[in-house]
């Protein structure tokens with residue numbers, strides 16, 4: 646297949662492009678510089694000339710707190726741009742895969758959320774990403790993932806390793822729960838869904854769930870540091886408070902993958918050890 650990856654300089658974009666390349670697909674990896682997905686003319690021009698079989702949209706405005714004060718930008722990148730991608734992939738008969746987020750949920754439900762649970766985002770980021778899911782259209786694959794870490798970009802694993810080596814306080818909230826997910830594992834499922842051109846919504850996370858505090862402890866242990874250095878705090882005690890509210894529970898059950906008989910990403914502890922082996 647010929648695959649166009651947008652947002653290809655981001656943490657998921659880089660590993661997604663690598664994954665398709667490693668499997669022998671022809672990949673056009675377009676970063677923000679090469680293709681601005683908010684520009685309808687550029688999107689139609691690029692897809693019309695590259696003629697990909699599949700477009701994986703890893704581009705997004707992902708600064709959750711900044712989205713609160715830049716709602717127009719959030720909706721332009723996370724929602725309206727997906728309309729352009731949907732239009733172009735329809736026109737040139739390519740399959741679209743749109744990446745979305747656990748933050749489409751409010752977190753009020755105590756159980757993990759599955760694909761048929763009703764989204765009700767708390768933040769501008771979550772609402773704009775939900776709008777992007779809707780813009781992708783009924784034939785697109787929509788992959789909702791959560792709490793991403795990988796070799797590239799800034800993420801929780803890098804943050805904790807940095808704090809561990811610099812010393813100083815390590816405080817993480819213990820009242821927000823999710824499923825840490827790893828970009829190579831998510832990319833592998835994206836590839837599978839795109840090869841099959843499967844339409845519809847899939848939750849794609851690593852298995853297992855933790856609070857941010859517990860995740861920080863697990864990273865410290867796996868990296869050979871003292872987990873006792875990590876302190877739990879409540880979201881209400883964050884100083885300064887974060888502008889965007891976050892769901893207290895955004896654990897995603899991968900129900901559609903399970904029901905379809907597809908392989909799930911592994912336990913997050915396995916992938917955490919694999920990432921640390923690469924980084925350290």
Ligand SMILES: NC(=O)c1ccc[n+]([C@@H]2O[C@H](COP(=O)([O-])OP(=O)(O)OC[C@H]3O[C@@H](n4cnc5c(N)ncnc54)[C@H](OP(=O)(O)O)[C@@H]3O)[C@@H](O)[C@H]2O)c1
Pocket residue numbers: 651652653654655656657658676677678680681682683702703704705706707722744745746747774790791792793794798
């Ligand atoms: N990170 C997480 O924990 C997480 C959790 C759940 C879901 N997700 C979703 O996963 C996907 C990938 O996230 P990520 O962590 O890889 O994010 P990321 O590292 O921030 O990458 C996003 C990329 O999109 C690019 N971009 C922004 N605006 C663009 C535009 N108008 N046109 C083209 N490219 C543009 C950014 O470039 P610039 O830096 O130049 O703007 C950046 O390289 C997103 O859909 C995100 O919503 C992420």
